[in-house]
Amino acid sequence: MSDMEKMLLLVSADHTATGLLGKLLEMNGYRTCVVTTVASALSEIRARPPVLILLDRQLLVKEGGRRDQFPAAIPIIVLQPFDKSCGQDECLTELEAGFDLVFCSPHSRELLAHIRAILRRQQMPAAAPSVLRAQGLAMDTARHEVTVGGTLVELTPKEFRILHQFLLSPGVVLSRQELLNRVWGEDYALEEHALDVHIHSLRQKIEADPSKPRFVVTIRGIGYKLQAS
Known part of the structure; x- marks a missing residue:
């Protein structure tokens, strides 16, 4: 303005x-x-x-x-x-x-x-909240902790950053390339399959049934999104 x-x-x-x-x-x-x-x-x-x-x-x-x-x-x-x-x-x-x-x-x-x-x-833009939530999933960026249903789960640094991007844009479809750019950087050469491996590992830790995810879902032919509700 x-x-x-x-x-x-x-x-x-x-x-x-x-x-x-x-x-x-x-x-x-x-x-x-x-x-x-x-x-x-x-x-x-x-x-x-x-x-x-x-x-x-x-x-x-x-x-x-x-x-x-x-x-x-x-x-x-x-x-x-x-x-x-x-x-x-x-x-x-x-x-x-x-x-x-x-x-x-x-x-x-x-x-x-x-x-x-x-x-x-x-x-001045408001500071991003230190705790991000979606359904029973919560991330405390200040403490670098993630809980599911109140239970603490251990994530690798890359898994934490991937989940952070989903929590910043709940319900928004993120392409594989966009996630790669956000997490690894635009100049970093990495195949999309590598991202899929990290998503698979993330699901093993946050989903009750990784074969039927309720948090991070696949949008066929595009990428992934975090279910907002």
Whole structure:
């Protein structure tokens, strides 16, 4: 998402301040929507969720706004009017209430830097879960352990990596060549038969009846998939 596609919601009844701040934000590539009450902000969020909210601290105090009124996924910067100082204890009140930042500085470049930093963090991909599950199968990547029905099974490093690829894409058919590329690397020369040998060995360890697998099933002429349910 480019900056021009990012809509910021500015919540303040101070028309002079919103005019100046809105112009500053738009000059730096952000679209802005201005509302004058907390109630109208909540209505606007339901219609067009912004990527970030700038909330006038005086309005917040006046209307008794709370962090839990707003979607938790949308970061909120509480703004102290640029011409008014803000004591440390006052700032801590909003931070302890769950707001992401209380900005009490007249320096607009500093505010822009905070906005960019927060949005960068929002765009960072979430860390993959350390425990992956499918039916009674579970893999703890942090502990490098696999259990079936709660019972620990010992896998070789290659078997572990093959199973990991299946658990990352449950229900998705993976061709033999794709599995080879993911596990051994695209530059590694290995015949598909070698993969079949590893799949056979994996089934011996995780399937109750390897001749009738319920986890890793063969898709004839293509490859394999992990049954999602």
